[in-house]
Amino acid sequence: MVSANEALFRPVRAGNAFEETVERLLQAIRLGVVGAGERLPSERELAERLGVSRVTLREAIRALADAGYVVSRRGRYGGTFVSEVLPEPAARATAAVDAAAFEDALCLRYVLETGAAEAAAARTLSPGDRQHLTGTLAEAEAAGLGDYRRRDARLHLAIAEVTASGSLTTAVADARTRVSQLLDRIPLLEPNLEHSNAQHEAIVDAILAGDPEAARQAMAEHVEGTASLLRAFLA
Incomplete structure (x- = not known):
């Protein structure tokens, strides 16, 4: 079996590394691959799998934390965890759909x-x-x-x-x-x-x-x- 985890956390393209890293992490969260309250893979593992620097990965995680999707915890059992309660989707848009x-x-x-x-x-x-x-x-x-x-x-x-x-x-x-x-x-x-x-x-x-x-x-x-x-x- 090829897991969705492997499929989503695949190398990003170099031109938009930050944006694509945010997109991949959000995909994993929104599609339930990493559930509410669950821990994301370690920074080292994520950086290697996504093919990005630790700096880029940390910037992406910080952006998701600011938006309320993840929380970071320190200590022996620390890491980056998906928030127990995720932000509500944006209010239903009134703009016409293409x-x-x-x-x-x-x-x-x-x-x-x-x-x-x-x-x-x-x-x-x-x-x-x-x-x-x-x-x-x-x-x-x-x-x-x-x-x-x-x-x-x-x-x-x-x-x-x-x-x-x-x-x-x-x-x-x-x-x-x-x-x-x-x-x-x-x-x-x-x-x-x-x-x-x-x-x-x-x-x-x-x-x-x-x-x-x-x-x-x-x-x-x-x-x-x-x-x-x-x-x-x-x-």
């Missing part, structure tokens, strides 16, 4: 995530893979309104992870970030969450059963439902 970019994000998500579900179901999953899927599914189902979208995103990343394709996991993480930015602009609807959880269960059940076509169809139904909500509120 129609082409909007449809591009939804199309890319559909292609990547239906393909990931199909590919995951086609693999012979290890016990660890299966536990990873059922564990992230249970966490999404148990999540409250305040944490639901991060747990939801984490489950979708887990499906990509068990395909064992690092490139696919990276692509799904990037696509999911774009969709999450759109989802932050619309309200959470409790009936939709119940329906979403049922669809998640159907997707995971099909993957665990080794049924690629059923997994693809279940994922297609799920992402099309999300797209319908987004179009209703934003298009």
Whole structure:
């Protein structure tokens, strides 16, 4: 299994090292790869994996701390930890959504995530893979309104992870970030969450059963439902 942690904490491009470091760290936090209250990898490890200097990394961490996403603690058990309570997403924007970019994000998500579900179901999953899927599914189902979208995103990343394709996991993480930015602009609807959880269960059940076509169809139904909500509120 190629973890989302590995996919997100990959080397950044030299031209915008600070900005991309902030982006990668925020992706890991917003997509639930590093959960609330959890510790980020050490500065040395992060700097090596991202391919940036310790100075650049510290500047990025300081910026996230100032924005309320992380806290730094000193001492034997110190380090940088994701805040227990994350900043609220920006108030739902009233500016018009760029129609082409909007449809591009939804199309890319559909292609990547239906393909990931199909590919995951086609693999012979290890016990660890299966536990990873059922564990992230249970966490999404148990999540409250305040944490639901991060747990939801984490489950979708887990499906990509068990395909064992690092490139696919990276692509799904990037696509999911774009969709999450759109989802932050619309309200959470409790009936939709119940329906979403049922669809998640159907997707995971099909993957665990080794049924690629059923997994693809279940994922297609799920992402099309999300797209319908987004179009209703934003298009």
